[in-house]
Amino acid sequence: MAVLITGGAGYIGSHMALALRDAGEACVVLDDLSTGERAAVPDGVPLVVGDVGDAALVLRVLAEHEIDTVAHFAARISAPESVRDPLGYFAANTGKTRDLLAAVVAAKVGRFIFSSTAAVYGLNPPTPTAETAACAPGSPYGVSKLMSEWIVRETSAAHDLACVTLRYFNVAGADPKGRNGQRAAGASNLITVATRAALGLNPGLSIFGANLPTPDGTGVRDYIHVSDLADAHVAALAYLRGGGKTVTLNCGYGWGYSVKEVVAAVRRAAGDFPVREAAARPGDPYVSIADASLIRETLGWRPRHADLDQIVGDALRWEKSLWRPGRKTAGAARPAAMRRRAS
Ligand SMILES: NC(=O)c1ccc[n+]([C@@H]2O[C@H](COP(=O)([O-])OP(=O)(O)OC[C@H]3O[C@@H](n4cnc5c(N)ncnc54)[C@H](O)[C@@H]3O)[C@@H](O)[C@H]2O)c1
Numbered sequence: 001m002a003v004l005i006t007g008g009a010g011y012i013g014s015h016m017a018l019a020l021r022d023a024g025e026a027c028v029v030l031d032d033l034s035t036g037e038r039a040a041v042p043d044g045v046p047l048v049v050g051d052v053g054d055a056a057l058v059l060r061v062l063a064e065h066e067i068d069t070v071a072h073f074a075a076r077i078s079a080p081e082s083v084r085d086p087l088g089y090f091a092a093n094t095g096k097t098r099d100l101l102a103a104v105v106a107a108k109v110g111r112f113i114f115s116s117t118a119a120v121y122g123l124n125p126p127t128p129t130a131e132t133a134a135c136a137p138g139s140p141y142g143v144s145k146l147m148s149e150w151i152v153r154e155t156s157a158a159h160d161l162a163c164v165t166l167r168y169f170n171v172a173g174a175d176p177k178g179r180n181g182q183r184a185a186g187a188s189n190l191i192t193v194a195t196r197a198a199l200g201l202n203p204g205l206s207i208f209g210a211n212l213p214t215p216d217g218t219g220v221r222d223y224i225h226v227s228d229l230a231d232a233h234v235a236a237l238a239y240l241r242g243g244g245k246t247v248t249l250n251c252g253y254g255w256g257y258s259v260k261e262v263v264a265a266v267r268r269a270a271g272d273f274p275v276r277e278a279a280a281r282p283g284d285p286y287v288s289i290a291d292a293s294l295i296r297e298t299l300g301w302r303p304r305h306a307d308l309d310q311i312v313g314d315a316l317r318w319e320k321s322l323w324r325p326g327r328k329t330a331g332a333a334r335p336a337a338m339r340r341r342a343s
């Protein structure tokens, strides 16, 4: 038995590959390397370079590696980009999820884990947000994921296929042992931007909205450590192999931090860095916090790295380890400590 990880050369999928390898589980990665990197795939895990929409390739991989479960991470992930290219997102995310499922059903693979997002809930969900909340995605990206969820659900109902859909809240941090982390130079998520700013790799941080209707005026998010998220996938795999039924589960902790609280945590870990207040991003929810009770009940999952200082510390250590002379991020100005490392 082995797990196929689509998108396993990307940020989250590669952490799952690491978690499975650490647990002694066989797995194989299928990734077209459009945003992922070969180096993110852990040593000893086979990488097949190709498209999840290539049915012949997928069928071959499913058979050759005796796959019993597919974990489908591969996707395009930028909400602003999806506003400019909705049809591209529906093709890449929704269309290819459909094509992958067709291969999975044809090959009689009985288990599927799908990467969805809190973005399906949209702009003003009740908080904390339970899985039963109405879905009203605020971007084509969110729509592409919600449509994929429906395809997963209907396919599961019609075929011998049990599926766990995981709706991730804000994924952050890096492998606590320093083996892996966010590699995308253009990553725009708060904790990556703030840690890179603290290291002088970009000119500073803009706080998008400082007068929002929240306790300190800045946006609040439920940040989940990427290794806890990988563990949730390992727990979902055990649940499915134990005969668990199709279910949709939030992945978050059930509490949130504001942008200012995240800035304070990064400053505690790395010292001061420039921060300015800017206009709120159109379409940003003010608050996004999971009701995380169902995943605990259903999978028995318990987070191990939920402390914000650990999330920030792991991200920071990873960013430092990535730094090398000539590495480019926006407006890089190298701090003295890093200039010394270069010489
Ligand atoms: N990062 C987050 O905060 C977040 C939040 C919610 C949900 N998600 C979901 O988690 C999943 C993984 O996100 P990530 O942050 O690791 O993104 P990522 O861009 O780092 O990883 C995606 C991977 O998929 C690969 N890929 C894309 N299209 C492909 C295709 N057609 N065939 C084969 N490989 C393909 C890319 O090369 C990349 O390695 C996505 O489905 C995303 O929607 C991410």
Ligand SMILES: O=c1ccn([C@@H]2O[C@H](COP(=O)(O)OP(=O)(O)O[C@H]3O[C@H](CO)[C@H](O)[C@H](O)[C@H]3O)[C@@H](O)[C@H]2O)c(=O)[nH]1
Binding pocket: 077, 079, 117, 118, 119, 168, 169, 170, 171, 188, 189, 190, 191, 193, 205, 206, 207, 208, 209, 218, 219, 220, 221, 259, 281, 284, 288
């Ligand atoms: O430079 C920045 C970046 C972010 N923020 C703020 O920090 C918070 C978090 O923003 P992120 O960009 O890190 O994450 P989002 O909440 O916008 O979105 C993330 O989580 C969503 C789920 O809720 C989707 O999955 C989406 O794909 C994923 O990027 C927000 O209040 C945002 O306005 C800033 O102030 N400055």
